[in-house]
Amino acid sequence: MSMLLWMIPIALMMGFLGLVGFMWSLKSGQYDDLDGAAQRILMDDDAPLGEAKPQADE
Amino acid sequence: MTAIDATHTAYMPSSHADPTAFVRRADGLCELDLMVSGASCAACIARIETGLREDERVENARLNLSTGRLALTWRGEAEAARELINKLGAIGYPATPYEPEADSDPQMVEEKRLLRAMAVAGFAMANVMLLSVAVWSGVGEMSAAMESLMHRISALIVLPAAAYAGQPFFRSAWQALKHRHVNMDVPISLAVFLACGLSVYETFIGHGDTYYDAAVMLLFFLLIGRFLDMRLRAKASQAARGLAAMQAASANRVLPDGRIEAIPAREVVAGDHLLLAAGDRVPVDARVVEGEGELDGSLVTGETAPVAATPGARLFSGMLNLDAKLVVEAIADRDNSLLSEITRLVEAGEQSRSRYVRLADRAAKLYVPIVHSLAALTLVGWLLILGEPRPAIINAIAVLIITCPCALALAVPAVQVVASGRLYRDGVLVKSGDALERMANIDTIVFDKTGTLTEGRPRLVDAGEISSEALDLAARLARTSRHPLSRAVADAAGMGETADRVTETPGGGLQGQVDGVSVRFGSARWLGLESGADPHSEAWLWVDGQEPVRFRFEDQLRAEARRTVKAFKQRGCRVILLSGDRKIPVDHIAGQLGIELAFSELKPQDKIAKLQDMKADGLKVCMVGDGINDAPALAAADVSISMASAAEISQAASDFVLQGDRLDKAVTAAIVSRGAKSRVMENFGLAVVYNMIAVPLAVGGFVTPLIAAIAMSASSILVTLNALRLAR
Structure with a gap:
């Protein structure tokens, strides 16, 4: 049973990490444009070699 | 194309709002927020963002697909804004400037x-x-x-x-x-x-x-x-804010040295001289200083006949300048214009609703x-x-x-979430959850006439009786003008050529040359003719050496108006018509639709009084309207519906907004609410x-x-x- 004394805190810690991760993603605006994020993954932004132009991103 | 143009530009001052008025400057960079319409997929994002970045000056362009907002930053002059918006329009995504709300939106x-x-x-x-x-599972162990x-x-x-x-x-x-x-x-x-x-x-x-x-x-x-x-x-x-932003208004101020400067409409102060081009909406209450012409006041008063403007005439915010270039003097700022009185009435109505x-x-x-x-x-x-x-x-x-x-x-x-999601898919915007509850209880539905049951703009009614040569000649002149009657002729004739050397006489008509022959199209008075006896709006075509031809126009019913009225009657609702227009056209429309109870020549206050009478009789009233003059009535009713083409203030005052101007969606709203x-x-x-x-x-x-x-x-x-x- 003494194993539980380790397992419970570890389980809680993992859950807590998940919570912190969610809070971080919320704060960094990852839910501001859900539709856009879903579509952007389909964008083919590779330019042919030599023509590559620096993209001005965030 | 002409047909589409006519529908939209008539209601969208935004296409003339000057974007430079909304540019913000921060350390050498210009920033502008735009509402982009039509973007819906990955290809749209790519086309818009890469299309804009091709321009050397553009530092960053990022589109938020969920809200349809584009954040744009570029180096250099604020005037580049218009160029960039034109570029977006050329790619196929018309954009309008958007006034961003404060960052900490509550x-x-x-x-x-x-x-x-x-x-x-x-x-x-x-x-x-x-x-x-x-x-629980370890009980006893x-x-x-x-x-x-x-x-x-x-x-x-x-x-x-x-x-x-x-x-x-x-x-x-x-x-x-x-x-x-x-x-x-x-x-x-x-x-x-x-x-x-x-x-x-x-x-x-x-x-x-x-x-x-x-x-x-x-x-x-x-x-x-x-x-x-x-x-x-x-x-x-x-979504409502997005609609409002589509109407972000700007004004052209005439500076003392004669230069013209574009400013947001809310920065206008009383005494400013403003330039009003044909097609602009009057930004604040004003008095005409220079120029003569006609204005469309249907969104303000509900009356379809144009208002004449001569020096000294008083104009109300929201009127649309039809033909001439006017210089006007603002007599109030935006917050104290006609809109403000309407706003006060709207607020009073909303309090009773709360x-x-x-x-x-x-x-x-x-x-x-x-x-x-x-x-x-x-x-x-x-x-x-x-x-x-x-x-x-x-x-x-x-x-x-x-x-x-x-x-x-x-x-x-x-x-409520499921219901409004479904209505959203059907093109009905729901402004609040309890609107659905109030909508479910209605037993009386009140319509406004102009712009709600009718299309709010004249159409040629006797196209069949006019010879195709005459229609073609008139259309060649009409295609150059923004006047509603000209629009109606251009719509009836379709796409085609224009006449040479066309000049427009404000309040009169158009004059031009077709194959060397002088052609005139305009009012009877201007052409020195006797006007017709019936109550229709009219215009005459005059060709040198020929009998003049009369064109008759009428504000036509929406195609789905009859169906909508019938559907509400079938669902046990009393249908009533309240209009600011004159008695003859109102009774005519009521007769066509089978509406027994119709009231005409009502001021905004009268409309409220009528609604309050009905509410006092224990009726649950739904108001459908679109004009600025309807806004207080919309707020006073138990529940209200407006069109997407309605005045900004009416949309703000109503619970449902019908996208795409489909009146029959009101029935859908009622069914889903129930x-x-x-x-x-x-x-x-x-x-x-x-x-x-x-x-x-x-x-x-x-x-x-x-x-x-x-x-x-x-x-x-x-x-x-x-x-x-x-x-x-």
Whole structure:
């Protein structure tokens, strides 16, 4: 049973990490444009070699 | 193309709003927010963003697909804005400047706070449930010390989580109690407090069951309901803000040295001289200083006949300049224009509407005293039977926990979210959840005429009687003009060529050359002719050496107007017409649609008075309108609907906005609202059944934390599933 004394805190810690991760993603605006994020993954932004132009991103 | 153009430009001053007025400058960079229409996929994002970045000056272009907003930054002059917008238009995405709201939008802040509370409650619920299940399944095997440890760990997780995640409820309950009334949050807060209190007592002093899991599960489910409600409102208001931004108005100020400067309309002050080009909307109340012409005031007064403008004439904000270039002197700033009086009337109407009591609150009013007296009875009963306080208190608290209106609190928002989602897909924007409730109850529907039942612009009625040569000649002149009658002729004739050397005489007509022959098209007075006897609007075509030809025009009914009126009658609604226009056209339209009750020549105040009379007679009135003159009536009605082409203020005052100007969507709104109401009632029924089973168990002292957990989650899931049936 003494194993539980380790397992419970570890389980809680993992859950807590998940919570912190969610809070971080919320704060960094990852839910501001859900539709856009879903579509952007389909964008083919590779330019042919030599023509590559620096993209001005965030 | 002409047809589409005519419909849109007539209502969209935005296409003339000067974007440079909305550019913000920050360390050498220009920033501008745009509303882009038509973007819906990855290819659109790529085309818009790469298309703009091809321009050397553009530093950054990022499109938010969910809101349709494009954030644009570039180096250099603010004047580049117009070029960039033109470029967007050329790619196929018309864009209009957008005035961004302050960064700390209270609604966004509140939404994020709820989301955080929900995350904390969810985390706590999952972890405590893990421990609770161990305790429940370990009955008889688990040592008392181990059980106590589990309870202590649960307390460690739940108490801070409940203190954080419960705040939205605690605050609202405290507000309600301070004002000496009860809402749903009072029993919720009480149940959470008592569940936590009892559990802490049992953990550290007693040795019985704990309800940590129940307390935090309650909060989690309720926060879901609260969040859905919030999301619905946020989505609707965001869309409404988008519509308003489409009408972001600018004005052209004439500086003392004669230069012209574009400024946002709200920066105009009384005394400013403003230049008003043909097609511009009057930004503030003003007086004409220079120029002569005609203005379309239909959105302001509901009257379709154009208003003549001569030096000294008074203009109201919202009128559309039809033909001539005018210089006007502002006589009020934007906040003190005609709009402001209308706004005051709208606010008064909205106050009376806010007295509407939501279904959920009415349920709470019934529910709270019953539940609280039941708990009190349980306490007293068990005290008398057993003679000791501990089991009596435990059972009374169990009653409060198990009756906590989880399903009830979820019943209404879940249905409203599903219903408004469905209406949104059908092209109806819902501004608030209780609008659906009010819409479900209506028995009278009031229509405005101009722009609502009719298209709000004239159409050529006798195209068949006019020879095609005459129509072609008239169209060659008309295609060069923005006057509504010219538009109607151009629409009837379709695409084609234009005449040479066309000149427009404001308030008169058009003159030009076709194959060397002089052609004139305009009013009878201008051409020196006798005007026709019937009440139609008219224009004459005059060709050198030929008999003049008369063109007749009429504001035509929307194609779906008859169907809409009939559908409402079939659903048992009285249909009434209230219009600011003259009696003859109003009665004519009413006759065509089979509307028995029609009132004409009403001022905004008269419309309100009529509505109030109806409300005093106990009727539940829905108002459908579009003009600025309708806005106060829209706010005064029990529930109101406006068109997407309606004036900004009317859209703000109404509960539903019909996208795409499809009047028959009003029927859809009524049907879905009634469906939503019956779903809500069913959900209340389910909640009652649940309580009829659960409450006797709790009063009898048979409820264990396990039963409480199962009963609460089962009822919540059932209610949500029932709401989802509405999506089909």
